[in-house]
Amino acid sequence: MTIGQTSAYFTILGHTIPVSVNYHFTRKCNAECGFCFHTETTSYVAKLEDAQRALKLLKESGMRKLNFAGGEPFLYHRPLGKMCQYAKEELKLESVSIVSNGTKVTENWLKEWGKYIDILAISCDSFHEQTNRKIGRADRGTKEPFDNVAQLFQIRDWCHEFDIKFKLNTVVCSLNWEEDMVDVVKSLNPFRWKVFQVLVVEGENDNEKRMRDAGKMVITDEQFKTFCEKHKDVKGFTPEPNSLMRNSYLILDEHLRFLSPENKSKASKPILEVGVQNALNEVDYDEMAFKARGGEYDWGREANIDGKKGCGGGLEGIDLSELEF
16 A cells, blocks of 8 residues: 655545645634735635534544634634534544634633634734734724734733643735844744745735735745844744745635635535545645645644654744745
8 A cells, every 4th residue: 555644634545634724714804914815705604513514524534633714713703612612522633723813812712712722823914003004904994003012912821821822923025024023023932933925826816806916015035035034043933935835725715615725716616515535636735835834743732742743833943045935
């Protein structure tokens, strides 16, 4: 028997096992980030029972890690909590995580549901009010930019209190690539800091006719390298240039379909209709890119997962020449 194993998923006799899945269960958001790649083209959210059925199918197909994303997941705080509980208690997944802009995270929610999540990742692209305003990290109603620093430290403290790993996500674009974030990030001390090069995704943010036009925020590979050089020694630093991001994320959308990461207009049929394997066969993924970007890491509350110690926080201190830009 020939078995090919990668960090993203395993391939066994031509069958793909979706080890790590990103479930973007809503497109609704309270911000208007200019580079958003999962824009609010619909308000649809799957029924809780349908979402749970889909997650069970994914678990049966080999899923070990589940990440909830949006949109802004905490706009649906109770369904989000119930899905996290289901993923941990019923499916017994190794890792359940959430990516949020942080504005709707509350202590009460974490008291009730925090025991069901391993990682809480907060998106933060700048520590400057005007930069956040220009990026679109501002309240959609009031237009007031998010108070990143105060909220980040508060959420960090809650994560420590409830034994949740605190993670930071940053998108580097034309508006922030020269910013020095070293001191504040070191003070926040996330276990992992994901730093993405802004990405243009066909069908989502690729031109002015879309809800977002990320082309206005694109940076060169050299500009991204400049940002990375400045921050590479920060604990947990994990850079992702465009070359590693393309086709390396397994994305399930609000209709319970897989999306091709580089072309969101290409979607599979819903997995509740055709099954996981048939849906996977309808979209494109680059398993080597997932492996190259360190997709499997210390993603549970415990450092030891099934006896296998995962990669720690990130790739801090990395020789950037090792990355393909």
